Amino acid sequence: MSLLLQAVLVSLVVWIGFLDKAFLHTFIYRPIIVAPVVGLIMGNVSIGLEVGVAVETMFLAMVFVGTAVPPDETVSSGLAAAYACLAGSAAVGIATALPIAIIGQIFRQTRNATIYEFTVKRMEHYAQEGNTHGIIMYTTIIPSIIEYLCFGLPTFIGVYFGAEYIQDFINFIPKEVISGIAAGAGLIGAVGVALLLGTIKDKTTWPYFLVGFFVASYLGVNMIGVAVVAIVCVALNYYKDKLSQEEE
């Protein structure tokens, strides 16, 4: 496949990811899906999977509540996987993921505060007139095009014009920095878990945090096992509540 075609396809994958965020929200925009698909396009599924796991892990627990815009995992994993495949090394993807994610976040914040302020104004205008075509135009059609211009197109440019600089970039960065970034990526998960802890409303259930920590860290239970423990604890509480309600 020529680089032009690959760049176009990668930009379409990222665009579909953004459409998923806006419409059905089935989570196909997550790195664990985007990076392997980009790997397939770039001719190296294995590196795609490896970058997918690394970037997904970095952003796994990132839950930004309400109006906050998180660092963008979709543009990040799409471009990072493409760069990793071009360079033939997953480490390149891991090193570039976070900076790209933060640039993506800035794009999203700017888009929400400028372009979408305008489209929502137009939508409101058509709503007051009762014009259904106008509402659909400024809710579905124009935002979809904007998503491509804001995220798909930059991805295309990043892959097509950035490809030749990737090798220079790797040669330029010292080995210590690459392994330092890997170590930092290992700790970044802590920020995610802290964010996830922050979203929990009922803090009186905090001892369950230690239950999860104990089974995973001391007993070495994997994520499926931890999920089973969570189901057990929720079920026990459910039946206890049901019983006490019946007694009343």
Add this chain to the structure above:
Amino acid sequence: MSETINNEVQSNDVTLTKKDLWKILIYSSAIESGCNVTKQEAPGFTQGMIPVIEKCYDKDEDKKEAYTRHTQLFLTEGHLAEFCVGVSAAMEERYANHRDIDPDSINAVKVALMGPLAGIGDSIIHGTLRPIMAGIACSLVTASSNTSALGPLLFFIVMAAVTLTIRYLGVFKGYESGMKLVASMQEGGLLNKLTKYAAIAAFIVCGGFISSLVYCSTPLTYTSGKTVISVQEMLDGLMPNLIPLLYTLLMYWLINKKRVSAVLLMLATMILGIVLVYCGILA
């Protein structure tokens, strides 16, 4: 409920059919499209109301008024928003037919539902289910040494099935029994219980994530007498994943108590990693 249905049939009122509800489901799928800072999900909500308003109201004036009503700020978790769409559809239909409810109450119910639905959706779908499934997918990929796409495929199938089912149930159940459900939710303390169960699950998962998501190891050693002691082994003997646990709690304290930006902390963590590896403290 059956009484109202009979009344509506007798007086030839407009009722939404199954087909209309499917239409609402499709129109309202844009709930998170074109969100801006001031109105958030209002455009998607207004679009979702098109099938209802076009069917229930005859006069242009009524239609305009109804559309304008839904351009108010709306913000909740994207999947559970469909439940609000379903409830609003039922209320618009009732208002159009009987004029016996205050139109302002439609927005009041939406606003009342926004907070609890966001709390449940964020903690169960985004905070528990999605991280668990993604974590399982990641470990499947790692276990196959990056050769099998089974993990991502499983993630896709489960997440798509769950999210699309929630959307379907939101519109259909919200329309059928929305008002009753809202009332019984508030009476029976169902929302509080759901919040508690979500909290339990999320806490356990967070505790479990420490070992798989946060990792660091130190190559430092020191000699005591003639034996060389590895600092990492000593720390592991004290408590496995001690440093990841402490670092996570520090991040929690900084984000939630000191209001430090999470993005800033991510960057700081990266820089810290580079510096510590350079100094030989981390490997």
